[in-house]
Amino acid sequence: MNKPVxxxxxxxxxxxxxGGALALKGSDGADVREKALAMGAEKKAxxxxxxxxxxxxxxxEQFTIVTAAGEMGEDVCASLGLxxxxxxxxxxxxxxxxxxxxxxxxxxxxxxxxxxxxxxxxTARNVCKVVGEKVxxxxxxxxxxxxxxxxxxxxxxxxxxxxxxxxxxIVSVMEGEVRDIDxxxxxxxxxxxxxxxxxxxPAELTYVQAVKMGxxxxxxxxxxxxxxxxxxxxxxxxxxxxxxxxxxxxxxVMEFLGLENTLLGVDVVLDKTLVASDVTASELLSLTQGxxxxxxxxxxxxxxxxxxxxxxxxxxxxxxAIGKQNMRVVATKQKLQSLGNKPxxxxxxxxxxxxxxxxAFTIITGYKDKVLYxxx
Numbered sequence: 001m002n003k004p005v006x007x008x009x010x011x012x013x014x015x016x017x018x019g020g021a022l023a024l025k026g027s028d029g030a031d032v033r034e035k036a037l038a039m040g041a042e043k044k045a046x047x048x049x050x051x052x053x054x055x056x057x058x059x060x061e062q063f064t065i066v067t068a069a070g071e072m073g074e075d076v077c078a079s080l081g082l083x084x085x086x087x088x089x090x091x092x093x094x095x096x097x098x099x100x101x102x103x104x105x106x107x108x109x110x111x112x113x114x115x116x117x118x119x120x121x122x123t124a125r126n127v128c129k130v131v132g133e134k135v136x137x138x139x140x141x142x143x144x145x146x147x148x149x150x151x152x153x154x155x156x157x158x159x160x161x162x163x164x165x166x167x168x169x170i171v172s173v174m175e176g177e178v179r180d181i182d183x184x185x186x187x188x189x190x191x192x193x194x195x196x197x198x199x200x201x202p203a204e205l206t207y208v209q210a211v212k213m214g215x216x217x218x219x220x221x222x223x224x225x226x227x228x229x230x231x232x233x234x235x236x237x238x239x240x241x242x243x244x245x246x247x248x249x250x251x252x253v254m255e256f257l258g259l260e261n262t263l264l265g266v267d268v269v270l271d272k273t274l275v276a277s278d279v280t281a282s283e284l285l286s287l288t289q290g291x292x293x294x295x296x297x298x299x300x301x302x303x304x305x306x307x308x309x310x311x312x313x314x315x316x317x318x319x320x321a322i323g324k325q326n327m328r329v330v331a332t333k334q335k336l337q338s339l340g341n342k343p344x345x346x347x348x349x350x351x352x353x354x355x356x357x358x359x360a361f362t363i364i365t366g367y368k369d370k371v372l373y374x375x376x
Contacts, residue, residue, distance in 0.1 A: 013119035055159025150176035176201035227256030308347025316350035344375035
């Protein structure tokens with residue numbers, strides 16, 4: 001009995017990444033693409049897909065490709081002499097995100113083993129909108145923004161993963177997060193990342209990147225991601241008082257919101273409006289009594305305190321009233337790593353309360369990225 005032929009879907013966003021070299025901070029939108037082309041930008045996405053597919057050239061008798069016409073996949077497959085079938089053709093020369101969606105919609109009727117796509121986070125959003133978790137997907141990084149966890153670290157690495165699949169080698173499947181940032185906000189210096197879903201990603205873990213978390217050099221971006229998460233919480237809870245504890249990380253959230261901040265004090269925000277600054281413990285209790293309230297805290301670097309250092313205005317009576325479930329702790333992973341595995345510290349001034357708060361806290365470390373960390 002003959003071995004079934006491996007069926008690979010290939011789609012390229014030919015305009016992915018054209019705004020990057022010209023500092024246009026992305027390629028989303030026909031006006032941006034037109035501007036980039038007018039400035040002499042070169043389309044590189046097919047070149048990157050070629051690097052991925054060249055890895056599997058020698059296996060061409062073991063697979064067939066389903067693709068879209070022209071620059072959306074046909075051209076690169078033909079240039080490498082790979083077997084392919086075109087199942088979608090765009091009505092216009094300048095393709096849009098909707099064309100990616102229509103192409104992968106056509107792919108869903110073709111009994112594919114995996115879809116390989118070249119683009120950036122916008123392309124990942126288009127693919128996710130249609131495919132979801134129906135078919136495994138793998139991204140060839142070609143865009144200005146690569147925050148999503150569905151991309152390999154390089155085009156050649158993507159080819160290596162597909163090669164393993166074609167040869168029938170064991171390949172793990174993991175959930176890859178699709179994220180994208182608001183390009184207009186990014187052009188003004190703000191990083192507002194949003195979560196758009198998950199897709200199934202074939203993974204040889206050496207090759208598939210984690211969602212960007214930022215290292216030391218990216219700390220400002222990580223702080224913006226943390227702030228964007230708190231901003232969304234406020235959007236979802238407009239009637240909730242957000243008590244902003246002291247510290248530079250909380251200060252970064254306030255700066256993101258465009259609000260004045262008391263670095264070594266406690267402020268109160270309602271519906272993204274500053275309603276009280278540098279409050280005392282009694283003022284805080286009076287203002288929030290009987291009202292939905294959350295508190296945003298950070299970790300004191302090197303020490304690990306989340307209560308009792310610079311935020312004594314958060315009295316035991318206040319913490320008891322809101323409960324542990326309404327304590328939002330924010331910190332970069334770099335700050336947590338600096339603790340050297342030491343626990344978070346609780347020093348509210350009430351030993352019984354501190355004991356009741358011990359155990360795992362959920363720490364917001366990025367945009368919809370959280371870790372569990374123990375407190376004692």
